[in-house]
Amino acid sequence: MFANFFSSTGYGDIHAVNMREMVFVMVYVSLDMVLGAYLIGNMTALIVKGSKTEKFRDRMRDLMKYMNRNQLGRDIREQIKGHVRLQFESSYTDAVVLHDIPISIRSKISQSLYLPYIENIPLFRGCSSEFINQIVTRLHEEFFLPGEVILQQGNVVDQLYFVCDGVLEEVGTAEDGSEETVSLLENNSSFGEISILCNIPQPYTVRVCELCRVLRLDKQSFSNILDIYFNDGKKLLDNLVEGKESIRGKQLESDITFHLGKLEFELALKVNRAAFEGDIYHLKSLIRAGADPKKTDYDGRSPLHLAACRGYEDITLLLIHEGVDINIKDNFGNTPLLEAVKNGHDQVASLLVREGASMKIDDSGSFLCTAVARGDPDYVKRLLSNGMDPNLKDYDYRTPLHVAASVGLVFMANLLLEAGASVFTKDRWGNTPLDEARMSGNKNLIKMLEDAKSAHLTEFPFSQEITDKVHPKKCTVFPFHPWGPKDYRKMGIVLWVPHTIEELIKTASDQIGFSSDSCILSEDAGKITDVSMIKDDQKLYLVSETH
Template identity: 65%
Template sequence: MMMMIQGRERTRGGVGNGGDGSDEEEELEVEKFRGESKPSWKRLFGLLRMESSIRDGIVFRDGSSLGQSSVSDAYIIRPDSWRYTVWVHFILIWAVYSSFFTPLEFGFFRGLPENLFLLDIAGQIAFLIDIVVHFFVAYRATHSYRLVSSHKLIAIRYLKSRFLVDFLGCLPWDAIFKVSGRKEAVRYMLWIRLSRAKRVTEFFERLEKDIRINYLFTRIVKLLVVELYCTHTAACIFYYLATTMPPSQEGYTWIGSLQMGDYRYTHFREIDLWKRYITSLYFAIVTMATVGYGEIHAVNVREMIFVMVYVSFDMILGAYLLGNMTALIVKGSKTEKFRDRMTDLIKYMNRNNLGKGMSNEIKRHLRLQYDRSYTETSVLQEIPASIRTKISQKLYEPYIKEVSLFKGCSLGFIKQIAIRVHEEYFLPGEVIIEQGHVADQLYVVCHGELEEFGRGENDRAEEFIKRLQTYSSFGEVSFLCNTPQPYTIRVRELCRVLRLDKQSFTEILDIYFSDGRIILNNLLEGKDANLRNELLESDVILYIEKSESELAMRLNCAAFDGDYYRLKRLIETGADPNKADYDRRSPLHVAASKGDGDISQLLIEHGVDVNISDKFGNTPLLEAVKGGHDEVASLLVKAGASLAIDDAGGFLCTTVVKRDLNLLKRVLANGINPNAKNFDYRTPLHIAASEDLHSIASLLIEAGASVFPKDRWGNTPLDEARIGGNKDLIKLLEVARASQIG
């Protein structure tokens, strides 16, 4: 009964391997088949024999079948195995026979003859075996798309769906009819067997998706089968209505009163079966065509009622056939678009020799798009952008809010992320991000389950890391830090994920950049304590430092450009105005050096440190003083700034040497000590005396400079003046000495 050990079936495919190789090779060679102008019927039936759905034989590294609910399930039938495919086509033949013969048996037979009875029993035995087989056939879960191989779940699913109808259809209703005293109500139970026609419709659906079979040919055959089967069933019912009248009143039936030429259908029950069936079929087809000649003429009330129902149904069927033919001409059906797209993809894969594994993965993903119809972009394309924004926020914002990576971020940032994400689906076994690749997409899991694993030092053994479920994110380390992806992400269940590209994320951070630091902190907090994550943490810290340096540069650039509103927006959205660049220069340093009072006032209002020093020991007040920006210097002094210079003596001495009287006045006015000494213990007054700078010496004395300090060589400023011989300068210093002594 085609039972097979599951472990044996696992060896037929691996991750991303797509299952049975021969079938995939046949599909990949579609161009070869299409290249022949007239394919033979033998090849066509060969393709039909090999036809089956795309193979998904996926096995995880732990040896379990994808979606396997219990390792103890010893015997299971995989729906993609070739044995089961043969069995499905064998049962399909019986389904075609049963679907055709059931109306015929109901209308033309009241008790089957022995030869047909034995054939009918053989068919019912085949369907009974199929019922048993169904209890061992694995199935794919609707939501997770995982292959469920638990006998209990398989049995529950089948018992809840088709079991009762299949079982009732297998009962020998003809024998029950004879045993029950030929009660007419029993014969109506035969119509239960028409449920087997569903197998035929499923077969045509598979053929429509099979790009190896001509789509136009498949659709035309399907439409012909639908029309002929409807007329066949109607013909059997027309004849059955005639047999419900007793033989004495057969003239009050459509066939009993029928005369074609000189031939009359009197005693029609004694006419040959084939002739009776052809007559009924002829009138059923002509009545359906409604050409105005040859239709059935109802004779009794029963026939009138059925003709009304039949003609009404004919209108619906005609519209269905006409609509399908129109769709074939304009090529607008969803299935045909799928086939055309699949054909183009296969041509591309054949031309570039992508390999069977990658080709199968692409085909499975395209098939998923067709089955799930997740084309939200095309659906919402004609809707105004404002409405699309609201839809995206309503659909995706609840998921974004719950992601730990975005914990603590502003509501505006969350809304922008929800607007920019794109929805995607992935099949079980697909690898979304491989270890070592640099990710330019950030993913958030909406539904489904994924696994995260990495390779050890020997680059062979896979190390399982963790499971990812709803509200999880992945790819964030590589995405944010521009480093290789540390882990491989693979799908375990059918997954619905939200994807955000790096360009959109960067544009959002340009506005909500303070949330970027929150995200990086969340990224650090979410890492477990092990060696690999410690390395990741160092990468994240380096990226944080880089981001902060870039942010400080943006603040300084805004201050340098005098862009008040840009600087204000940066600060209001969370930027720290105390951040310094690589030279430890803050925005206040830049604003003070430029003499920009508005920006300086803005920075002071936001609590910036007015006494911060840069790499060279310069404070904002010193920058303002150097630039001669008295207004800015006044603002800084009012804010509590003091002129603290690391080497005040050296600075003053240099200023005196440069003879920069204005700078000297400003620094002295802002409280610098005029007696500060340089490395030779020389004061600014020493330099002024030695250089015969009378005006500068006078300014220094007025500011409180002392004439008594001695330098490294024991000289005072007065000694330096006497050496120079400037009498006015000597007199000035002597007067100052007398004043300071007194």
């Protein structure tokens, strides 16, 4: 197996040496590799007795052997020699290492020596060249003699191995307790990946059959690379399932699927954290590596929620351009626009509105009424200026102006009137905001609402019925009880809301085929007695009075 290898290194025919000589040759080869190790690994200067000239001569002689044996290209040779000359010609001592040049040289040597092996590893099939290059530059070369155990079954693994030359075997335990060879690992094979990727103990013992040369990558370096190149990590896990299907069957596939889901969730948290901290460069790198900015965390928050909450305009714009839903709601019904408004980030809120965000949130009427009741005029003003309708209604059909009038909030009522709040809207009990103000007894508020009513009638001398004709409301009427069984539900009809509830019942009954002895119910099964209680686009239910 290694005849060609030893012949190419100048150490003779493998058949002409016994085991002791082979071990001696291996040690000699390993020592010879160490002479070039400062280029690939340890970067430790070689200390030789004698003058500086003798040191330079010995160093160059060893390097020439290393470069010839590995057939390095001309450009890399010149860089190596230039680095050594610079080191000896400078005022540095022998223990000094120049960090900038060796790293560059080491990377190029690794590309030249190890890239052909890694590209042919089935585990990395379909992975990007950038990902493979990162793997290559972190590899360490090792030799193992026959009989050596590299990985022990059941142990925790912190190294990933790739076979360049030689043969190894994966050994398991048979049903009778004896050892059995599961598979042979030859050139372009890998081992240790199952334990590392799935965080499980090593499934089989790996033992050397023939003298072998392997490339080793530590778990921490591998994990750091996977954190950056997430798409390649998913591809790698897919390759692992295909390549190791016969080892653990469905259990392995389940482990990998679980691990992949965990990685995706952790990556979503990293994206959200970068957005929360305002680190746009890290965020861009995560997205380039395959992170999906549309993913949400355990609370349903997208990175756009967090960027808007913190007031980061650049990250907000980046996420919008990456296709994140601008009106996405978290588990609490909050949108990015609402987060920006809550935290007083007016510029981010304006940016979101300009890009198409809206203030439509779950139960927005109750939300705005609650905000008014808290008495924070700045917050309410931001809500209204960013598109929230001042005439929204809560479950009792009360508008924010009803709430402000009932508790005597003069400034808040004036703010709502300026935003277009109506003084004519009636709640479930038929009360207008002016009625609420009269019950609260605030004279200033009563006068303000009366003036608003008079001004409105002066400007628009029409009854409420005529106003409804100019801006009519529509509703959807369903021919079943809102709490009825799903099997009995039918399609409804869309109608314009007329001036009286009797007209609505008659029109709906005629079109649906009900008797006129019917009534209209709301979604919570409450009977609607006046059309002023109906909101635009509301769902209504036509049922028989005798039912």
